Amino acid sequence: RKHKKKILDFNLQPSSQVFDESGYLHNPSQIFTFLPITYGCDNFCSYCVVPYTTGPQRSKPLRTILKEIEKIIQDGYKEIILLGQNVNSYGLDFGLKNGFEFLLQAIDENFQSSSIWIRFLTSHPKDMRASIVDSIKNSSLITHYFHLPIQSGSDSILAAMNRGYTRDQYLGVIKYIRQTLPDSGIGTDIIVGFPGETEADFLDTLHLVQEVQFDQAFTYIYSPRSGTAADQLPDHLPLAEKKKRLQVLNQNLTDIHQKKLMTWVGKKVQIMIDQIEGLNASGRTTNNQRIFLPNSNFFLGQVITVLVVKSLKGKLYGELVFS
Ligand code: SF4
Known part of the structure; x- marks a missing residue:
């Protein structure tokens, strides 16, 4: 991901130092802190090294998280970002199916009287459920922002990426979020130039971006990672073509963003x-x-x-x- 380009404002990117298996990131000059709730990842997206470097998912016990939140509030932080490669699968490793909803409800019940804002990063679209959105709707602390990396708008590329969802399933998730919480902000990550990505696949991504009208987006040029399944795929695209697609995508996202910003004026x-x-x-x-x-x-x-x-x-x- 050498050619990562941040095109929109988003200052919540975690640094590597938060991946310590207990506690949270102490950052006294900031009002927010990252609180890891899971470590590792089981998803094996074909382009990603994280599962190889961090191992399988381990969820932090609920009572540890609640104690840490109590301490974070005492320390004077105003905002907590619950952090995981896929927060939606929190608890799956200890057999809890709807663990993330359970965690959100527990946080809400325990800290209702505080004025802390709770955010969460990142939500894997394949594990995004209506019940998570419903839990957020019922909470006074959990903020209405969803970071849902789509990565590609093409079903064949999504399959080659081993993402575990289709374009339609993704759009269904977005529809439910917007119906349930109309004020939600929605952000995403997109990779262009994945091996075998045709012009038609890329157009699918552009059309999806128009359809969803993301509020924030991070875009990347695919860059091979040694030892990953994607690295073994044929039809790697020339860098010049990948750069061209990135530029077109970013222009589309910027145009959407400008229009969306105008809708805020007067509010x-x-x-x-x-x-x-x-x-x-x-x-x-x-x-x-x-x-x-x-x-x-x-x-x-x-x-x-x-x-x-x-x-x-x-x-x-x-x-x-x-x-
Ligand atoms: S992209 Fe995210 S979900 Fe996929 S394997 Fe990497 S860390 Fe896991």
Whole structure:
């Protein structure tokens, strides 16, 4: 993934140091912390080395997670990002089928009186269930943002990637999320130039992107990883072609993003301030949209209401309404 390009604002990418099997990432200069809930991965997507390097999935016991959340709140953090290669399969390794829903409900019951915001990363589309979305709907703490990596819009490429879902199944998940929680933000990851990806496969990805209208996206050029199944596949694409496809995809995503940002203008929304630099501040909504505004003696972690006044060059700007 050398040619990774971050095209939209998203500052929740974990660093490798969080993969310690207990505890959480201490980061006193930030208001958020990453709390790993699973380690390892059983999915063996054909392009990925993670299952070989991290081993099978191990879920952290529920009571450990609850204790750690208690400590995180005591330490003054305002936002927790539950972290796993596939949070939706939390608990499967100890035989719990709907473990992630169970965990979300337990967090909600135990910390309802706190004002902590809970996010989660990453959701594998094949394990995304209606009951997870329903649990989030019933929670006052879990925020409405879903990072669901589609990787490709082509069924044959999805099969070659060993992703375990079809394009239609993915679209069904998105439909359910948007019906149940209409204010949800939806982000994704997409790989272009997977071995054997034809022009028609790539067009399927472009069409899917238009259909879903993602709020955020990370895009990548496929780069072979030694020892993976995809590395053995025929028909690797020339780098120039992969770069061309990436550029086309990014242009599509940027156009969608600009249009989506315009729909925010005129809305009053809550944000939590998480960046202050002199006269400027910014924060994110619960559905992960960043809004910039003049600093008005804010403090990190402060939740304020802003009126979104303009969209400019891929960013939203707001004014304080009241705090
Ligand atoms: S891409 Fe994600 S889900 Fe697939 S094998 Fe790698 S870590 Fe696991």
